[in-house]
Amino acid sequence: MKYVVVIGDGMADYSLEELGGKTPLQSAKIPNMDYIASNGVSGMLKTVPKNMEPGSDVANLSILGYNPEEFYTGRGPLEAASIGANLDNGNVAFRCNFITEKDGLLADFNAGHISTGEGSELIEALNQNFYRFGKFYLGTSYRNLFVFNDKKSAELKSTPPHDVVGDPFMDNLLNPREDENARILNGIMQDSKSVLENHPVNKRRIESGKNPANMIWLWGQGVKPKMPQFSEKYGLKGATITGVDLIKGIGMYLGLTNIHVPGATGYYDTDYCGKAKYALDALQDHDLVFLHVEAPDEAGHAGDLGEKMKAMERIDSRILGKLLKNLPSFGDYAIAILPDHPTPVHVKTHTRDPVPYAMYSTGGVRDDVQRYDEISAKTGSQGVMEGYKFMKNFIEYAKSR
Structure with a gap:
């Protein structure tokens, strides 16, 4: 079984008047995200505990299965591991x-x-x-x-x-x-x-x-955190793909392999296709790939709706499209798509609202959700879950029949 988690940093948003009352995810052309939702299960994830700031550090640590209230010591030390x-x-x-x-x-x-x-x-x-x-x-x-x-x-x-x-x-x-x-x-x-x-x-x-x-x-x-290795916690050999030192640093503390992708910039111009290719290559000798894209978050901070929608559509076509086409060659696999937190274009910073997630597994069950967006995911079979429980849930779902 191979596992892929794709993070569109800051993708989630609010209903916007300029989109006729729809969210950017509802308005974007994202057929591959919709495929995952319509053939799998959906829900909402609370990636940020109530007493913590809604940052990518807390949120991504949570998604990887580590309770931030127990393991988080600050953003700086997480990045320190990546930059030496x-x-x-x-x-x-x-x-x-x-x-x-x-x-x-x-x-x-x-x-x-x-x-x-x-x-x-x-x-x-x-x-x-x-x-x-x-x-x-x-x-x-x-x-x-x-x-x-x-x-x-x-x-x-x-x-x-x-x-x-x-x-x-x-x-x-x-x-x-x-x-x-x-x-x-x-x-x-x-x-x-x-x-x-x-x-x-x-x-x-x-x-x-x-x-x-x-x-x-x-x-x-x-200060420097202490966290158990991902392989010890979940029995899987994992890798990260990102252009951001924060995610690389988290990966190093967790014992994940940081895969260097030439052209992964952490900005609008990141090499989406390159990330997909390197993810597939990494799956040859890894069980799980955590693939992170920063671009939607940068667009949210800039208040740029057009760039945010472009970034989401590029994640869909250039990353998810390539993954869904090639993952069957590995046999059984599971894939999930979600943001770490919302970065609404009218707010221009992170919020702590729950984020929508969808996950698909070969042979896994499906619910009635047909699209991937903030509104549809609220009706999904997974309900609302604490963020640090996601990884265990994802792995268990992938193995279910």
């Missing part, structure tokens, strides 16, 4: 975004999707100026990391930058402000502007009409 930042018991990893500050406002949480090459030059400059406090690590595009040398900083309250676009950055710094670590780290964020704003990289970006990466934003901090 070794944590010990005295260090805390912070997610470090390159942002654009303008007139005292957090104008752009990703600095115009700065390239990784440009980011490498800026990371070097940051390390030259702030080395006595910790170390900056290069990630992908605007997604980088800072390892701070005081574990007490893990207790600070931080704010995801994508939640406060357009707000005064001074209103959203690390709290409590009087804490010594908060004072140091907030100082680093503010002082980063003097290091970055006149850097040659940003001069070139401004000349080209692009947003400069003129500040950093520290958030999502945590």
Whole structure:
């Protein structure tokens, strides 16, 4: 039996007036997602516990079968594993975004999707100026990391930058402000502007009409987590396919194989076909592939309905279409499609609403749902389930006859 879980990050949305009261999933051309729903079973998944922020870290950990309330320590340490930042018991990893500050406002949480090459030059400059406090690590595009040398900083309250676009950055710094670590780290964020704003990289970006990466934003901090291996928990050898360090980092902690796909960017231009091809290749010697696509989430954050629907349709045609065509060659298989969380285009950030999921297995039972979307899945036979129970349910469903 082979298993594939396809995550369309942030796909779920609300009913939109411009779509005649339909959601993007209801309006998009997604025949392969509909095939999975109409030939399998559907339900709703609560991927984010009530007391936790609706982030991709919490949600994807949950989908993989690990209760975030038990295993989650922060986003930063999950990404640290992927980009080669070794944590010990005295260090805390912070997610470090390159942002654009303008007139005292957090104008752009990703600095115009700065390239990784440009980011490498800026990371070097940051390390030259702030080395006595910790170390900056290069990630992908605007997604980088800072390892701070005081574990007490893990207790600070931080704010995801994508939640406060357009707000005064001074209103959203690390709290409590009087804490010594908060004072140091907030100082680093503010002082980063003097290091970055006149850097040659940003001069070139401004000349080209692009947003400069003129500040950093520290958030999502945590200490190194301890989690049981996926193979021990489920008896399956698994692999991840993604363009995002967060998912790669989770995979490393769980003992999953991170499959490198050339052209997997974590953005609209990611190589959808390449991800499908590498997933099929990985199934030659793995039991399960966890395939993640970031593009719908990026479109949701940008409030771009057109790009969000394009991303969903590309997942459907270029990934699911290829998988459904070739998976029968492996014999029995099961496949599931779902978002990790909603990223509604009118909200421009994550919400904690339950997400729709559909799963199909050769020889498995089916329910009466005919389409894959937020409304149809509510009528599915699976009902509403806690997110961390999904993986066990998916595996058991695949084996049922």
